[in-house]
Amino acid sequence: MSVLPDPGASRAVLIGTSRYRHLEQLPAVSNNLRAFAGLLTSPVSLHLPAQHVRVVENPAAGQSAVEAVRQAAAEATDTLIVYFAGHGSVDADALSLALPDTEYGRIETSLPYDWLRRVLLLDSQAERHVVILDCCYSGLALGRMSASPGLADQAAVEGSFLLAAAAETRTALAPVGDTYTAFTGALLDTLRHGIPGGPILLDLAALCQYLRRTLEATGHPVPQARDRNSGSKVALGRNHASLPAPPAALSPGTVSGERPWPDPGAVRTVTGFFTALADVRVISGLTHQAVGERSAGGISAGAVSRLLNRTTLPTTWGTAAYLAACGVPDGQIVRWQALWEHLGAQPATAEEATARPAPPARAGSGRTRLWPRSWPVFGRERG
Missing domain, CATH: 1.10.260 (434 Repressor (Amino-terminal Domain))
Structure with missing residues (x-):
């Protein structure tokens, strides 16, 4: 059964690199981060408390991103969401994420994805993990991204759902002049407006299926996914295209047990x-x-x-x-x-x-009581 995470026991870390010294710039990534963070904290999606969403943008070193994930992993007991947007590559069968100072052929300047994966595997207290990768290749042409073979398998974590922007042999798009990358833009739009005729809760299985269908129909790359231990049942919000109509015909005191009430x-x-x-x-x-x-x-x-x-x-x-x-x-x-x-x-x-408000003082007391060849990009947004 699909489930909405408890916002008080869940955390999200959104990591992204939009500015580079040696690689193509990706300004849409900054917009992705802002939009996704805003969405996660709004009633439209999970309504997470603002302090439960950490944005790490253009980290100077991988340590800051890893530390943000480690802290969130220690705090979350329900669901942990990790999102990365920026250039990425698979080098020697290992996925790496590009940082502002990343250079082609210099592995030490990037963030190995395995560092984040190990945190999820070894340090996380959360029951469920959601990893969203909007992977882009900007070395070939501005606004184009590619996912190297094995991307999803390399990023998989037990008890998690991985959603990647493109199939292993396809490129993903970051169209020049668009506000968001193609994949993240579609994800945001779906969470905001829902899936007509879709399920009550927008779980990851439904989201992935809908994104695959809509992006393919517009000639965009088709997302891929990996599920571990029913991670696909985690919902990122209610389906706002399928909310029941107001019970205008019901008289006061009349109840309706057929509505999809929160559990x-x-x-x-x-x-x-x-x-x-x-x-x-x-x-x-x-x-x-x-x-x-x-x-x-x-x-x-x-x-x-x-x-x-x-x-x-x-x-x-x-x-x-x-x-x-x-x-x-x-x-x-x-x-x-x-x-x-x-x-x-x-x-x-x-x-x-x-x-909690401080208890009132008693009278008279006076007291008050966040490469070499192909660069996968992970997507994330805020609205």
Whole structure:
């Protein structure tokens, strides 16, 4: 079954090189990074907290990129996303990523992909890994990229899904003057607008199939993928082309159990709790005002807004009125309450503790309480 990662227990590291001293420039990579990072932190996609998305652009040395991945690997317990955009090559059967000072024939100036792969294999606490490679070859002609044989197999990590921009024998495109590289641009557009007639969740299997079909239809290179241990079931967002219509015909208090409600069982953190609660309203198709009206006085529109903007758990269980007004069935509301009780019994994380407001001072106390021949490029964006 497809699953949306818990944003509180997931991390993303987006690495890219757009400026080079010795290789062709790739200005679209900078746009890729900004767009992808923005998308991952928005409700359109995973709604990751901004501090959970690390962008490493034009790293002076491979160490900074490796360290960013290592830190994220130590923090993520749900899903870790690693994205690279820039020149790359397969040299002596090993994949290398180009840095600003990379030179042809000088392996020591690049970042061996195996360094990142070892971090995922040995240091990661995450259950799932997503690796996205938008690999480009700029030595042949401006804006053209090629993937060397064995790219996907070299990059594969157990328990992961690898999505590469082109087949092993095809070139990928970075069209001159375009905002994004061809592959990343298509990926961003799909996440933003969805797949007409597609599944409820945009998991990696559905994304790869759709990208292959649409890019091939426009004469672009066809992406390739490798799946390890059902990594293809990780979703990068909901399908915004297939969201249910608002239940306009339903009277207040009427519920609909056929909607694709978020699964409380997939939530592990307080951040994930509130993200899933907000997702409930999106799936319901109702505005804050409509939720209040359907609750028959159980919760006001203002209270809905305050609930969905909280960062700490309510001390009492009053969320049932919101869930019922959105149309969540009683049996699922019971599971939501069990989740609330479970999270409330867990020790607060450092982030949650920081987010908690200081308790009021007691009266009078005075106290307040990120080559040689072919350069694969990995893609990533931010919006």
